[in-house]
Amino acid sequence: MSLKTFQFNLSNLRPWLTLLAITWLLGSLGLGWLVNSLVIIVGLLLLTPILVYFGFRWWLQYNLASDQCPVCRYEFTGLNNTELQCPNCGEQLLVQQGHFQRFTPEGTIDVTAVEVSSKVLDD
Template sequence: MSLKTFQLNLSNLRPWLTLLAITWLLASLGLGWLVNSLVIIIGLLLLAPILIFFGFRFWLQYNLVTDQCPVCRYQFTGLKQSQLQCPNCGEQLMVQQGHFQRLTPEGTIDVTAIEVPSKSLDD
């Protein structure tokens, strides 16, 4: 190991040694509480994005509803207890009880039509 290699390795450690020296100096002066609070703040800053990410994923998993439009049967996703518009047919919908329901004016009776096969009298 040559002297240049040792100097190069020491120059890479200089910021860490400086931080260690400042920490030791503050602790020896009775300012250990300052060092502890800085470590806690840095730890919270590093931990906060992780907690926010997993919290947002949990919220989305709980509040997203995937269902079919009752008019055109197009499947898409919406948020619980919200009003939205079907991207396929444009029908105004409301998410209630985990399903999409049409928004109709009060007094409107919504019926479902079914196809009945016709029989001719000749049969």
């Protein structure tokens, strides 16, 4: 092992050795609480994004609904307990318990049209 390689390895360890020396100095002066609080803050800063990521994925798993539009049978995704519009036909829909339902205001009567053949009567 050459002297240059050894110096190069020490230059990589310098920040860690400095941090260890500062921690030891603060602990010996009775400021261990400061070191502990800084470690807790850094730990929370590292852990919070991970917890938020997994929490958001869990929330999406239980609140995302994929179904077909009851009018045009176009399949898409929406959030439970929300009102949305079908991107294909524009129908107002309500998402409840993982299924899409037509959103109709109070007092609206839904009618299904039936085709009736016509006959011509001769006089």
